Amino acid sequence: MEILGRERRRRWTRAEKLEIVAAVGVNGETLSRVAQRYDVTRSQIYQWRHEFKKRGMLPAPPAPTFLQVDIGPPIFKAEPAFEDRIASPSIVELCLRQGRRLRFDSSIEGSTLMHLIRAVEGA
Structure with missing residues (x-):
């Protein structure tokens, strides 16, 4: 300088x-x-x-990374600890960054789920 x-x-x-x-x-x-x-x-x-x-002297921002997810059959416990929390037998829990978790029914549409994930990640 x-x-x-x-x-x-x-x-x-x-x-x-x-x-x-x-x-x-x-x-x-x-x-x-x-x-x-x-x-x-x-x-x-x-x-x-x-x-x-x-x-063109700045590096391009990193591209989003997609991870493969394997969804197996739901696992049922003999005696669920919180019966009132279980809305349906096919609840999915998704762990996001910063410890955030989403719980949703497995019948949710993909586009709705993507909007929900983006909203939670953006908060």
């Missing part, structure tokens, strides 16, 4: 700009915190990011 003249205008090299833009999101860093750390405005980071995207 170089400070020029009385106005104290800073000049950032391309490598420095890339470092600042790339720092956003690493280990949960927000754009505001990165801007404060490097003493730049948030709009400056947005402008640099747009500039680098236009030139």
